[in-house]
Amino acid sequence: MRCQICNKNDATIHLTEITDGVRAEMHICELCAQEQGIAVKSQIPLNELLSSLLAVQPTDEELFGSSEKDSKTSCPHCGFTLDKFRKEAVLGCPYDYEVFEKSLLQIIKKAHNGNTAHCGKVPSKASAGIKKQAKIITLHQKLQEAVRSEDYELAAKLRDKIKKFET
Amino acid sequence: MKLTDISSGINEWFSGSGPLSDIVISSRIRLARNLAGYKFLSCCSVDEKAELLQKLKDVLMSLDLGDKVFYISVDKEPVLNRHFLVERHLISRHHAFGKGPRGAVIAQREFFTAMINEEDHLRIQVLRGGLQLSKCAEQINHIDDMIERKVSYAFSARYGYLTACPTNLGTAIRVSVMLHLPALKMTGQIEKFFNAARDMNLAVRGLFGEGTEAAGDFYQISNQITLGISESDVITQFENTIIPEIVDYENAARNQLLSKQSDLLDDKISRAVALLRNAHLISSQEALFLLSHLRMGLNMREYMGASTPAIDTLSTFSKKGGSTSKHQELTIETINRLFMLTLPAHLQLNYGKALDATHRDALRARIIRSALNQDS
Numbered sequence: 001m002r003c004q005i006c007n008k009n010d011a012t013i014h015l016t017e018i019t020d021g022v023r024a025e026m027h028i029c030e031l032c033a034q035e036q037g038i039a040v041k042s043q044i045p046l047n048e049l050l051s052s053l054l055a056v057q058p059t060d061e062e063l064f065g066s067s068e069k070d071s072k073t074s075c076p077h078c079g080f081t082l083d084k085f086r087k088e089a090v091l092g093c094p095y096d097y098e099v100f101e102k103s104l105l106q107i108i109k110k111a112h113n114g115n116t117a118h119c120g121k122v123p124s125k126a127s128a129g130i131k132k133q134a135k136i137i138t139l140h141q142k143l144q145e146a147v148r149s150e151d152y153e154l155a156a157k158l159r160d161k162i163k164k165f166e167t
Numbered sequence: 168m169k170l171t172d173i174s175s176g177i178n179e180w181f182s183g184s185g186p187l188s189d190i191v192i193s194s195r196i197r198l199a200r201n202l203a204g205y206k207f208l209s210c211c212s213v214d215e216k217a218e219l220l221q222k223l224k225d226v227l228m229s230l231d232l233g234d235k236v237f238y239i240s241v242d243k244e245p246v247l248n249r250h251f252l253v254e255r256h257l258i259s260r261h262h263a264f265g266k267g268p269r270g271a272v273i274a275q276r277e278f279f280t281a282m283i284n285e286e287d288h289l290r291i292q293v294l295r296g297g298l299q300l301s302k303c304a305e306q307i308n309h310i311d312d313m314i315e316r317k318v319s320y321a322f323s324a325r326y327g328y329l330t331a332c333p334t335n336l337g338t339a340i341r342v343s344v345m346l347h348l349p350a351l352k353m354t355g356q357i358e359k360f361f362n363a364a365r366d367m368n369l370a371v372r373g374l375f376g377e378g379t380e381a382a383g384d385f386y387q388i389s390n391q392i393t394l395g396i397s398e399s400d401v402i403t404q405f406e407n408t409i410i411p412e413i414v415d416y417e418n419a420a421r422n423q424l425l426s427k428q429s430d431l432l433d434d435k436i437s438r439a440v441a442l443l444r445n446a447h448l449i450s451s452q453e454a455l456f457l458l459s460h461l462r463m464g465l466n467m468r469e470y471m472g473a474s475t476p477a478i479d480t481l482s483t484f485s486k487k488g489g490s491t492s493k494h495q496e497l498t499i500e501t502i503n504r505l506f507m508l509t510l511p512a513h514l515q516l517n518y519g520k521a522l523d524a525t526h527r528d529a530l531r532a533r534i535i536r537s538a539l540n541q542d543s
Contacts, residue, residue, distance in 0.1 A: 078210040090286065092210035092329040094201065094321040096335075097329055104333055108326075108394065111334040113368055115395025118327030120338040123320050124312065133324035141395065 003029035005036070075099045104148050117141060168237040170248055174516045177507045178255065178277040178294075179422040183499040185297020189466040190414045192345040192385065195256075196303040196402075198311055199330045199339040203319040207331040208267075208284055211319075216284055217268045223283045226317045227272040232310065240376065241269045247521060250512035256294065258282055264507040279310065287331050287339075289314070300342060300406045304398065327394065337394030342405050346413060349384040349463040350420035353435065354428070360386075360413065367409070368392050374455075383455030383506065384463075389411070418471075421463070425473055429512075432476035436464040440480065444539045448528040454509050454535065462502045469499070497539070505535055 001011045009029035028036070074081045080092025082103055091097070099103060109116060119141050123132045139162045146155040175353075180193045195441065201207060207218060224238060241262060249263040258271050262285040269284035282290045291314070293307040321329040327337040351357045364371050374385045388409070390401050424432040439460035442449075449457075466483050467473035481497060507513060509531045515522050518530060 059339045077288055080210060084209075088209055090209045091333070093206040094203070094323075095330040096207075097323065097326055097333075108333050108336060112337065112392045112394035115337075115392065117325055117395060118323075118337045119395050120327060120340075120397035120399075121308075121311075122324075123315050123322050125315060125319055126322055128323075130322070130324045137324060 001027050003027065003032055005029075005032040073099060132165065136162060139165065168235070170251055171193070171516060173255075173275075173277065174251060174513055175508070177500075177504050180294045180296040181279065181503055181507060182296060183503050185295060185299050187410075187414055188297040189470045189499075190347055190417050191298040191410060192347055193256075193294055193344070194298055194300045194303050195292055195294045195341075195343045196300065196307050196406055197341040197343070198307060199287040199328065199335050199341075200289045200291070200314075200328060201287050201312070201321040201331065202289075203321045205288065205321075208286070208288065209331065211267075213267055219288055220268045220270055220283050222318070223281075223289055224270055224272065226314055227283075227361055228247055229317075230310065230313050232274050232279055233276070234276050236272050236274050236279075239271045239273065241265075241271055247371045247512055247515055251516050254507070254510040254512050257506070259285060259290075261285060262290075278306075287335070298344065298404050298406065298410055304402050308398075314421055334391070335393055338398045338401070339393055340398050340401060341393075342401055343387050343389040344405060344410050345385060345387050346410075346417070347383075347385055347459070347462065348417050349419055349459050350424055352409055353431065354423055356416070356420060360416065364388060369409070372483065382452060383459040385455075385459075400447070402469045418521050421467055421471065421473075425467070425471070425475065429475050432464075433475050435460045436477035438478070439464075440477070440539070443535050445536070446532045448525065449532040449535065450524075450528055451509065451511055451531065454531055455506065458502055458535075462506075465497065465499055465502060470495065501538060505538055 003009045003011045004026060005028050009031060011027035011029055013030060013033045014030050015026040015028070029077065046093070071087040075096050076099070077095040078092035081094055082100055085091060085096075085100070091100075117137045117140075118134065119138050122131055127152055139158055143155055143162065146152070146158060185191070185194075202219065202222075205211070206215070208216065211219070228236060228238060230236075237250070239248075241258065242265075243251075244252075250256045251271050252271070253260050253263050253265065255277065257273055257277060257280045262269060262282045263270070267284060269282070271283065272281040273279070278294055280292050280294075291307060291310060293303045293310070323329060328335050328339040330339050337354075348357065348360065351360055361371055363433065368391050370389050371392050372389070373380045374387070374389045390405070392401075439457040441459075442463065443454075443457050461481070464478050468478050468481060508517065511527055514527055514534075515529055524529065
């Protein structure tokens, strides 16, 4: 692949920039990168690499966010504990999501790119209360998205809609 | 219905039809569901599992799916049959070799499977050939609605469909597309594809899903994030952006092979032809690897009008013996048949008994030789 700036050298640096959810890729050579002021470290010393890797390893506590209370709790519905979850990677019953909410939130965030609320299908049999709640959660997500992309007109409309739903 | 009723043929979604089917083998959507009022399977006793199994089996067998359905008691099936179901992509490895009472409801045309008591109480999947995710979504949504009229799903407004593993939480949808990417591999660009997929939070797996190696240049790409993104957004993203982009890259790599590396291309195809037509012992992995090159050559001729000495040989030997009858021509369907029917469990089920590896390799080679040498 040729450098997108000079169109002469091979592109050895591949940049990905995500702005407001829009992904842009750039493929350039080392010389052009230097001219553009993009710092390139061609070799990272092994010890630096290892220590940076070790530094980002989450501890058990970070991973499970286990508060002291949670690690001693067992679910009153199924008897499940967080220790068991650590071993089996599956939960014991639907209530576990409430019982261990605080600890599971970290894992949920990690698995779903930071997302913590459902957006999508709701069973037609769900109660009116759940349907309303789910609708408000989805609207809140859309509002956040609108604010992120600076679409304030849409954000205002969504805010009004949420108010209407909540009253 | 017996498994041998389907084992001698290939399923619709693997027949080489559907949009972009030269590169996109199949589209699959899977939904995970659990019943409200029951514990997840890890905490269920054998009796509770049996109760769930019976309840869900009754519901699924009563649905109108527009096709005959049959039920398989997975835990009671012989090991060979279970391997067959995995090769056929009808059930997962986890389901085939798991524990406790479990079953599968399968549509005879194999576009639909429900796995009962896999990791979740219920996992339903719809499969189609080529890139047809929207149609899969429509169909599975309809089936899901039909099931939901008869049971209550575990659902929360905050977290959506509640699943045994938090990684499936939310929509609990898994969108998977199986791709054939031999040119990206041949031109050394497959790593780029892996990296791009990883950056986009997508999983890349081998031919038979989780924990399997890529064989025959087949890769399954699927979403991992199920919370905070709607079913329709995931599907649109796959159908309109991700998959067409990968298809473009594969096509660019095929063009690169034609224009700049035709010797490499011809060498791979010619070697594949020579080995497949002459080998007397061939392993499953080797067969997949070689048939993959033949499949690419045929598709390049068909879809790109490619002509090189090796690709032209494919045309001439497809007409060998002066036969004009369609079933004797070397077509993508023939290659797809060989891909599937020479897999270990297919071979043994069709042969009628278990065979050791050497006998399997000999039988596989014989089937391939007879399909590719039409004089014999």
